[in-house]
Amino acid sequence: MLDQEQKLVEDAKLNSEKFVLLYDKYFDQIFRYVYRRVSDKDAVEDLVSQTFYDALAHLKSFEWRGFPFSSWLYKIAHNNVLKWYRQNQKTQAVDLDKVHEIVDLQPTQDQEAMQKEEEHEIQQVMQQLDPEEREIIRLKYFEGVSNIEIAEIMGLSANHIGVKVYRTLKKAKQLLKT
Amino acid sequence: MSRPVGRYFASVISKIQEYKRQENIVLDPDLKARLRANLIAKIQGVAGGANMQFAAVAADTIAVSVSVPKTMSARFNPVEEASPSLAQIFPEEQELPGESGPVGSILDKEVEDGSGLNPQFAEVTEENGFIESFMKWKYQLALIPAFLLVVVVVLAARRLPVDFSTKTQEVGSSQNQQTEIAQTTQPQTQAQQAQTGLAQPQTEAQVKPLSQLLPNLNQGNSLPSQDSNETFTQNVQSIPSYTQPLNTPVATAPSQPVTTTQNQPMTTPRVQTPGPEVAVPATTGDPLDIVKINNLVSVKVYYKNDFTGAQKTLFEQENLIPLLSNQTVSYVIVRDGGSGKTIVDVYKNGGTYSRYNYVYNSRLNVWSRTGASSLPVQQAPIPAATTATTTTATTTTATTTTTAQPPIQVAPQPQQTFIPYQIIQGASFEYTLSQNSVINYTRVNP
Numbered sequence: 001m002l003d004q005e006q007k008l009v010e011d012a013k014l015n016s017e018k019f020v021l022l023y024d025k026y027f028d029q030i031f032r033y034v035y036r037r038v039s040d041k042d043a044v045e046d047l048v049s050q051t052f053y054d055a056l057a058h059l060k061s062f063e064w065r066g067f068p069f070s071s072w073l074y075k076i077a078h079n080n081v082l083k084w085y086r087q088n089q090k091t092q093a094v095d096l097d098k099v100h101e102i103v104d105l106q107p108t109q110d111q112e113a114m115q116k117e118e119e120h121e122i123q124q125v126m127q128q129l130d131p132e133e134r135e136i137i138r139l140k141y142f143e144g145v146s147n148i149e150i151a152e153i154m155g156l157s158a159n160h161i162g163v164k165v166y167r168t169l170k171k172a173k174q175l176l177k178t
Numbered sequence: 179m180s181r182p183v184g185r186y187f188a189s190v191i192s193k194i195q196e197y198k199r200q201e202n203i204v205l206d207p208d209l210k211a212r213l214r215a216n217l218i219a220k221i222q223g224v225a226g227g228a229n230m231q232f233a234a235v236a237a238d239t240i241a242v243s244v245s246v247p248k249t250m251s252a253r254f255n256p257v258e259e260a261s262p263s264l265a266q267i268f269p270e271e272q273e274l275p276g277e278s279g280p281v282g283s284i285l286d287k288e289v290e291d292g293s294g295l296n297p298q299f300a301e302v303t304e305e306n307g308f309i310e311s312f313m314k315w316k317y318q319l320a321l322i323p324a325f326l327l328v329v330v331v332v333l334a335a336r337r338l339p340v341d342f343s344t345k346t347q348e349v350g351s352s353q354n355q356q357t358e359i360a361q362t363t364q365p366q367t368q369a370q371q372a373q374t375g376l377a378q379p380q381t382e383a384q385v386k387p388l389s390q391l392l393p394n395l396n397q398g399n400s401l402p403s404q405d406s407n408e409t410f411t412q413n414v415q416s417i418p419s420y421t422q423p424l425n426t427p428v429a430t431a432p433s434q435p436v437t438t439t440q441n442q443p444m445t446t447p448r449v450q451t452p453g454p455e456v457a458v459p460a461t462t463g464d465p466l467d468i469v470k471i472n473n474l475v476s477v478k479v480y481y482k483n484d485f486t487g488a489q490k491t492l493f494e495q496e497n498l499i500p501l502l503s504n505q506t507v508s509y510v511i512v513r514d515g516g517s518g519k520t521i522v523d524v525y526k527n528g529g530t531y532s533r534y535n536y537v538y539n540s541r542l543n544v545w546s547r548t549g550a551s552s553l554p555v556q557q558a559p560i561p562a563a564t565t566a567t568t569t570t571a572t573t574t575t576a577t578t579t580t581t582a583q584p585p586i587q588v589a590p591q592p593q594q595t596f597i598p599y600q601i602i603q604g605a606s607f608e609y610t611l612s613q614n615s616v617i618n619y620t621r622v623n624p
Contacts, residue, residue, distance in 0.1 A: 016221045023217055027210055032203050049213050056217070122197045141194045169187040176190060 006064050019056050026070050027052070030077050033143055037081050047084055051077040071149045074139070078153055125175045133168040140165060 008025070012018040027048070034047045054076050055062075062072055126134055132154075139145045139153065147165065151158040 017218070019221065020214065020218060023214060027213070028205055031205055031210075035203050045209060045213075049216070052213070052217060053220070056221070122193055137194065141191065142198050169190050172190045172194075173187055176193070 002066070002068065005069055009059075009062065009064060009069055013060055013062075016056065016059075019059065022055075022069060023052055026073050029070055029143070030073050033074060033138075034077055034081060036138060036142060038084065043084060043088075047077065047080050050080050054080070067149055067152055071145070071152050074143070074145065074149075075153045078135070121176060125172050128175055129168060129171065133164065133171070136161065136164050136168055137172075 008018065008021055012022055030051055031044070031048050034044050034051070038044050038047060051073060055073055062069075126137070129137065135154065136150060139150045140147070145153070147161045148158045150156075151161045154161070156164075
């Protein structure tokens with residue numbers, strides 16, 4: 001799997017037009033990642049496009065080190081989002097706010113009420129986490145990224161991420177209890 | 179650590195995962211296709227040997243000059259802002275020098291041993307330091323004979339008894355002949371121009387902008403020896419001319435020499451010709467796309483995201499001025515590539531104006547307003563003549579030259595429906611920007 005991906009990246013380095021294949025492969029992931037972090041639709045569009053454009057512009061400097069190419073894209077997207085927030089001087093929007101609006105489920109009223117309650121709980125918990133903790137939770141449990149890759153994306157050591165995950169979950173558990 | 183974490187926090191993790199399952203982020207296939215098409219266009223656009231970073235400049239550069247295509251100006255303008263370095267993309271890398279990430283490591287490696295130039299060296303470096311150093315020395319040693327060879331060739335060339343003087347003389351003589359021919363033909367050309375009414379300066383005006391632009395292009399998008407204020411002043415001076423209702427395009431007025439435009443770079447193309455063909459659609463990458471006036475008093479200035487193709491509002495002002503039927507409002511949008519500012523000036527008949535400064539972040543495609551929204555009352559750039567009634571709007575067109583020539587009145591042309599900044603009761607207009615930030619206008623709803 002990674003070999004195929006590596007080949008794709010190497011091909012794209014030699015021939016820029018092959019980058020489109022990488023775009024096709026990772027667009028959905030990156031879009032979801034940015035969408036969860038930024039509530040403004042236009043901004044999401046801009047940031048996603050900027051992410052791929054940056055990746056294309058700097059593809060030749062990318063060195064394969066055994067991590068998925070998506071880690072690099074996540075990292076670019078992560079930095080772009082941070083810059084966007086810095087630029088717009090906005091407080092970071094709660095990424096899960098809008099989820100219930102687009103959930104396409106047809107539960108019973110009781111189920112719906114329970115789900116809303118749970119959503120509300122999770123939302124509250126996420127709001128009370130630090131931005132870094134929230135980002136780790138997002139990457140780990142929403143994007144399914146491993147600790148080592150999170151470390152790559154966030155520029156921290158893998159051990160540090162492990163500790164952070166533990167502490168964040170502990171904090172979340174306490175918050176859910178209360 | 180993972181298993182205990184999984185057990186102990188099972189309830190939390192399950193709740194998060196349940197939440198994730200419930201979320202249904204709808205991906206817009208149109209958006210994906212559009213971005214894909216733009217990406218392909220970008221790739222193909224720079225496939226002709228241009229550096230990818232220059233493509234970023236081309237995408238982000240606000241119009242630098244008037245007569246040079248943006249892609250061309252971009253290639254001559256390696257703007258740092260528009261071609262971000264790796265360090266700009268990954269700011270955390272600088273803050274954490276000990277990081278072992280792929281990009282950081284690439285940078286470190288390139289700085290330390292220069293192996294970034296050749297990835298094969300990087301592999302050798304990791305496995306065997308001796309081989310790496312040997313290879314490096316081998317290549318460096320190989321350069322020495324090459325250098326010596328060059329030195330020998332240069333020295334030999336100096337001593338060769340080649341008689342370049344005769345050839346030079348021949349070339350010089352042919353040049354002289356050409357000069358003589360040119361001198362003999364020049365008076366005739368001038369005489370012909372005098373007869374045909376085409377003044378000599380007009381030819382210069384056509385040639386000079388390019389020659390003026392080329393040195394400026396190497397100065398990082400700076401406009402020629404002018405800051406934004408000066409540019410603005412010149413626009414103010416030139417407003418009366420294109421708000422005066424004229425009936426003929428400039429091209430049909432050969433008696434007006436345009437020599438005065440030579441010293442005013444921003445005003446050289448300030449020529450508006452009537453007709454639907456004048457409403458030039460905004461070029462790709464032009465961030466300021468359309469100025470639209472609805473219901474007489476609302477103004478919107480859009481810009482276009484070059485990459486996504488999406489339009490967004492840069493400047494919006496509703497209920498701007500309670501206009502009378504014979505009043506005039508002008509919008510002048512100046513894009514100063516040097517300062518990076520985009521200035522939207524709003525003029526009203528009574529002499530007030532507002533100025534809006536915007537700075538475009540080329541990396542994030544974001545505009546931010548920096549200047550004061552309202553400035554004190556100043557002399558109105560629009561003369562009283564421009565407040566002429568708009569009932570004859572269908573016969574009026576605008577023209578712009580920097581000389582204060584009286585307007586040439588020509589017989590009305592009923593088929594023309596273009597009005598220079600004249601606001602008519604019950605009509606709305608769509609203004610399209612030309613490359614030089616002068617607004618061409620199209621009446622949308624007569």
